Amino acid sequence: MKIPFTKKRFSIFLLLFLVFCLTSCSDSTRQKGGDQGQSQPKHIVYRLKWLFNASVVGDIWAKEKGVFELAGLTVEVKEGGPEQDAIKDLELGRAHFGVASADQVIRAAAKGAPVLVVAQLFQKNPLQWIYRCDQVHINSPQDLKKYRIGVTFGGNDEAILLALLSKYHLDPQNLDLYAVHYDFNPFWKGLVNLWPVYRNTQGILLSHKMAKIGEKACFFDPTRYGIKFVANSVVTSQAIYDQHPELVVRFVKALLKAWADALSEENLENAVALLKRYAPETPKPILEEQIRATRTLVLPDGVAMPGMIDMAAWRQTEQIMVDQQLIDKPVKIERLLKPPLL
């Protein structure tokens, strides 16, 4: 029997509506409303930004060493990844806390996402460019014109690089930029001179691989030239912050204590052993080096406690995004930064 036109269309609409509802919306907390009027969530979900590696050693420490438990929290630490977005998880009620970079937070806030920053994990951005010391010589950003530079178009390394070029009055059109994707092959083959890496993870791995074939790795660090682009920060939703302030305090306190413990020199061996369980393919000496490198990013010289909010860096990050038209206008960054321990 032929279904009339209107009934058919309505059926399709209804089916799509139901599918979207089932896949996108959880039964747990509501999005903007969050746990309105509900009691404190018993099971906390903490969504990381990336896969389990040295950049999340403090988060893993908090879980595995019972730091969360001691604070009376049952926390599930979920791995991040390329398709994961902690801010979306917060809004959809799939997570209570998450890790996101500043550009993610600012972009989300610009579009009305109810996200707040409760701690800044990385005081220095780990994004740097690796190069072969004997082939590439960079004394200033002006020297970048001589080389082919790998960049992830659309990624935050593009934003950082463009900010650097703008500061030093270099026209991107006059640079040889190479589009980067997942594999390092163009760098290995020597097609690209500078390749973007995370200094404390990929940077260590690659420099070891290069050393095996007699090559020495150097790193081009944009922060040395005044570009401060805030990286991993702990975020939560407006609803959780408003309705469960005590939970936020307990969580952040426990998390930052775990980070301090994980990065301390006396706990290094334990931290390596712990991380080895999550990244079994990485040799221990490399994990040790990665943790040490992570320490320099989370607790650089002059910073005693992890989690401090660097307001100037946030403002600079916001300005970079406005200048590059990644957002239409400033988002009033101060209203997003809510460290509960202050």
Added chain:
Amino acid sequence: MPFIQRFLQFLGIYITGVMTLWGVKYFFGLSDYLVPPPLELLEVAASDGIRDLLAAANTMLVAVAGHFVAVLLATFVAIIGRSSTLAGNLTRMAAFNLQAYPVVAIAPIIFLFLGDGLASRLLIASLICYFPLLLSFIGIFSQPVDEVEHFFKATGRLNISLELKIRTFENLDKLITVIVGSGTTAMVGTIVAEFLAATQGVGYVIRKALYQSNLAKILIALFLIGLFSSIYLSLLEGCGKLVKKRMIGI
């Protein structure tokens, strides 16, 4: 199916999908970060539309070229594979076993060796639709059409060329269907390849948009994919009709 009809059907489904998204957005009060509002979609279309249109056209061209190569290659290999010689048996066995392997899984390896230029995208687009085409072609070319072939066989007139022509003609509808269907696969394969490791095309646009959680851009890209798929499939169907008209005269 004419292009207009096909496009309108796609448009109907696309609009229904987007309306559903917006319905859920306003019902649950989701932010613009999660689901972009209609205005943002229009803004992105206005600012990046031309560039993304060219990217989608680029993808389609690669998909078309890859599809064409796959059809030619599948035809050639199927002619060998249909016979019961050693070469034919090996060809069939290889085809049956290899077709189960997801081509997109080896896409990164292809990019590793061929780089991220046109060659890799073309190869992946070809490979992804090659095996289904090959299996269909082998099936068609090896199945006798006794009612037509018998006379020629009995009178000593049946040669390979005539045999293939008869079997092609008798299965024209099936051939057109499988070629049109694999056209969609070619588009999908090209987009996935671009997403993984290319620096051009609409798949690359989607990847960049994902880095920035820019759903508006992704929705625009999806629209363009549907548009170009409709164009290509209609073209294929039109060609099929032309071929039928010339051969059958109807």
Added chain:
Amino acid sequence: MFLRLSKLSYTYPNSDQPIFQDLNWDLEGPGFFSLFGFSGVGKSTLAKIASGDITGYTGHRTTSDSATLLYSHNNERIPGWQTVSEHIAQVTPPQKARLCREIAERFSITANMDRRFARLSMGQKNRVNVLRYILQDFDLLIGDEILANVDEPTRNLILFEIKKLFPDKTFLYISHNALEVVKFSKIIFVLPQTPDGIVTKVLTMPGLDEHAGGETDPRNVERMVFSLLKMAGSGEA
């Protein structure tokens, strides 16, 4: 032209029981012969074994030196991309072009020559198929129900024409029409029905071998048809 099958045994693939067992059959041409039997008894199978289209039997098949045996059935089609005239022109030896036109005229298919096969009626299709076969070089043409969809008057006309135009050829006509078989055949070969379904002998009876313009006693025809049917049904002569 002769065809001899000796001690022929054949079992269908995937079957346990043979359909023919130690069958002997002689056909000596020229002339118009028929193969008769009820449905499922094995007429088409025997014909295909005779023409060489089926192998995998045991026994012997002998034919005259360099004899060309053709088998045709009524499901055959010409290629769909050709019109009837294009196909007939392609498969007709040049020296038979005039004969082709004459036969087409007599078979009443001239008016349809510019059409494609799919557009013809079933009867027209049968006639086109017969036309192209009888224009080939052959010694024995086996026609398996090749005029099944043609009306009786036209069928009679076609059979008379074939007999008149090709007196030195051998035809083996397979049909369910007992009357037709009796009227036109020189000899009728009968495959009898058997209780176990295994045919072990081919029975024969003379036909009337009518030619155009001849007269036949209807009572004789009736008697022969009755005998034929009895033979086919029970194997009794």
